[in-house]
Amino acid sequence: MKxxxxxxxxxxxxxxxxxxxxxxxxxxxxxxxxxxxxxxYALVFMFGIYTQSAVSFDESSHWDTxxxxxxxxxxxxxxxxxxxGLIAIVGSFVxxxxxxxxxxxxxxGTMGMEEALVGMLAAAALSLLYFSxxxxxxxxxxxxxxxxxxxxxxxxxxxxxxxxxVLLSSEQMQVIQRFFGFRxxxxxxxxxxxxxxxxxxxxxSLTQWARNLHFWWxxxxxxxxxxxxxxxxxxxxxxxxxxxxx
Numbered sequence: 408m409k410x411x412x413x414x415x416x417x418x419x420x421x422x423x424x425x426x427x428x429x430x431x432x433x434x435x436x437x438x439x440x441x442x443x444x445x446x447x448y449a450l451v452f453m454f455g456i457y458t459q460s461a462v463s464f465d466e467s468s469h470w471d472t473x474x475x476x477x478x479x480x481x482x483x484x485x486x487x488x489x490x491x492g493l494i495a496i497v498g499s500f501v502x503x504x505x506x507x508x509x510x511x512x513x514x515x516g517t518m519g520m521e522e523a524l525v526g527m528l529a530a531a532a533l534s535l536l537y538f539s540x541x542x543x544x545x546x547x548x549x550x551x552x553x554x555x556x557x558x559x560x561x562x563x564x565x566x567x568x569x570x571x572x573v574l575l576s577s578e579q580m581q582v583i584q585r586f587f588g589f590r591x592x593x594x595x596x597x598x599x600x601x602x603x604x605x606x607x608x609x610x611x612s613l614t615q616w617a618r619n620l621h622f623w624w625x626x627x628x629x630x631x632x633x634x635x636x637x638x639x640x641x642x643x644x645x646x647x648x649x650x651x652x653x
Contacts, residue, residue, distance in 0.1 A: 411487035448530040455534035535633035539640035588619025
């Protein structure tokens with residue numbers, strides 16, 4: 408496994424050393440100059456996409472044909488790609504969180520570290536989802552076709568999510584929002600009464616969401632589901648790779 412991981416790492420660094428460095432500088436620079444935390448979230452996803460290219464390099468060099476002649480278990484060959492992707496996601500997550508420590512909005516107090524943490528966890532979960540879908544499809548259909556299929560699958564998942572919210576009644580949506588902390592009581596100034604009144608409103612601040620423990624259950628559940636899906640994807644990819652003819 409160490410040798411396979413070193414092979415993939417060496418190829419990616421050899422091919423993308425300048426690109427990775429420029430992406431890191433560009434994303435960090437734009438995040439700080441334009442005060443856009445989204446660029447730090449996107450950094451996690453971008454580094455993940457770079458590591459997925461290891462499959463493309465194996466295809467173009469026909470390395471898998473050679474690998475089948477070696478005493479290497481298919482789980483190790485496939486596992487090196489998953490481990491490399493996990494290292495990239497965790498590494499970029501750490502870089503992003505360190506960058507947030509010196510972020511302008513954090514320094515001014517207009518943004519909290521809990522918001523940065525939630526955004527980075529969401530980006531990591533999305534990267535895990537992308538890997539979990541793209542790698543089995545890459546081994547089954549090839550990396551080029553897999554990218555197109557993954558985009559279609561993600562769009563379908565978004566459509567299902569949007570359709571679900573449309574089918575739910577407003578009362579059901581409000582119950583779900585209250586449970587996860589997206590909605591709750593707040594003091595609103597009533598000009599007619601000349602005083603503040605407590606009303607049930609939809610919260611627009613992540614700081615308000617984070618006060619509800621159920622919100623963290625939601626975030627933790629998404630990350631846990633992403634990790635579980637990642638492991639299942641590894642098993643599926645191993646089965647595909649074991650039976651594939653090169």
